[in-house]
Amino acid sequence: MTKLWNTIKVGNLNLQHRLALAPMTRSRALHDGTPGELSALYYAQRASLGLLISEGTQPSEDGQGYLYTPGIYTDAHIAGWKKVADQVHQAGGYLFIQLMHAGRMSHPENTPHHRQPVAPSAIAPKAQMFTATGMQDIPVPRELSLEDVKATVEDFRKAAAAAIQAGADGVEIHGANGYLIHQFISENANVRTDQYGGSIENRARFAIEVATAVAEEIGAERTGFRISPGIPLGDLVEGDKGPEVYKYLISELAKLNLAYLHVLHGGNEETLREIRSAWPTLLMVNRPSRPLEELGRDVDTGFADIASVGTWALANPDFVERLKAGGPLNEADPSTFYGGDQRGYTDYPAMN
Template identity: 70%
Template sequence: MNNLWKEIKVGNMTLPHRLAMAPMTRSRALEDGTPPEMAAEYYSQRASLGLLISEGTQPSADGQGYLLSPGIYSSEHVKGWKNVADQVHEKGGYLFIQLMHAGRVAHPENTPHHRQAVAPSAVAPGEQIFTAKGMQDIPAPRELSSEDIKEVIQEFRHAAKTAIEAGADGVEIHGANGYLIHQFIGENSNVRADEYGNTVEDHARFALEVTKAVVEEIGADKTGFRISPGVPLGGIDEGSQGPDVYRYLVKELAKMNLAYLHVMHVGNDEFLKEIRSLWPNPLLVNRAGRPLEELSKDIDAGLADVAPVGAWALANPDFVERLKQDAPFNEPDKTSFYGGGKEGYIDYPFLSK
């Protein structure tokens, strides 16, 4: 694992190693979407991971999908995230806030305004979502008009601006895992007949327009982008043109000179090699189901530059130290992943405690 411990420049950051904290939904925000005080402790506890990518954070009220997920569009949100960023920085870490618009993966009962969700097309994902009343079917969303799309792009721009105002080092645009940007990429979730839903270029258009707006607002060196080729989360089927959409999208994103590209990888190594060949800047690869002993495998093979860590980082605030010492790891408690209080959030033990 020697390659894991080499420094790397990502955007305007110099990271001490090739590990990072992957974005993980924890559903512990206040009702208005403000990160609570314990969120600052949660992230700062894990600052030794270098680059911390936050949980998915909605850029607007329409962008919320889950109960008690954080936002980054109001003055209160900025105050909450500033506390997080300040405490992470005090411990020597960097914070990128992940901008996640859930699109159709939402329920009116989970949002502050209780409106119908929005998406590229009025097509329900055919799945259920957790609400205060338990699991419920996700209803069909409202199709975004051309004017609506322009407004959503500006919501991403505003969220990026407020993230920087809150002291974050940058933002990651969530274009993966079945959420809004991925819904524009999907063949079954995007059945539009306009410039956002026909050709390969059309399916990538919204992702590129969002990224362009964010880069204009905060700079390419403070912008990352996440993709998940072939991942069917949120009921997404990318169809036969899916690989071509990603080839085009990655080429166009590369022209913007972003800080990094983050790939949620599910096993098509040949396609990962293609993405690697198309992407000149740091590539983060989060390989689903990867055992700890294979953390550096993609880096060693030249397929990745950084290996984000998910549940193991959640359960081990001193993950880096444990890995270096070959020490035992805390087991993640899946029952406390989403919602609740301090238990399973900021009470995992450190080696030294």
């Protein structure tokens, strides 16, 4: 893990090591999507990770998928995130807010307006969603019109501006994990016959338009983008064209000179090798199943510039210090991952 402790620059930010906090949904926002007081403490506790990527944050009412996830499109949201950003900065860290539009991975009971979810096409995933009244089948979504698509791109733009207004250092666009941008890429969620469906270029178009709008609004140096090629979350099938869509998407995103590309890696080493060779700026890689002793392997071999950390950081607010010292790690409690109070959120102890 020798190169993990080398400094690195992300956009205009100077980081002291090559670790970062991976985005993790925790479902502890207030009913209106405003981050609560505990959220500021939670992120500040983990400031030694340097670059903190927030949980998925909806850019609009339509963007919400799960209960108690935060938003970044109202004055109250901005005020709540400002408390988070201020405490993170005071503790010596930096904050990127992840912009996540859930698309069809939603349920009317979970959103402020209680409307039908939206998606590239009116195709429901074969999945259920947790709601206040229990697990329910996800309904058929409403297909976004061309006007809706343009409005959604603008929602991302406005949300990015709101994040910077709240004091965040940047945003990460969530183009992975079965959510809206990923749905446009995948053949079983996108059967459109207009300029957003069918061909390789068309299936990548929405992602590129969102990234372009955000980079124009807040600066490419403040913009990251996350992908999960080949990972079938959200009942998605990328299809035979999937690898070519990503090859094209990455080549187009590269032209924007974004701060970084963040890859959720599913184990296909050839895919990661191709992404590394095609991506000109900083590459961040998240391997959820790797053993601790291999945490720095991608950085040491040059496959990645930064390794993002999820569950280990969730359960260990001082993960960096523990890793450097070779100290024991707290075990994460899955029963407290989503929703609740401080238990399993801000009460994990630091190393003595």
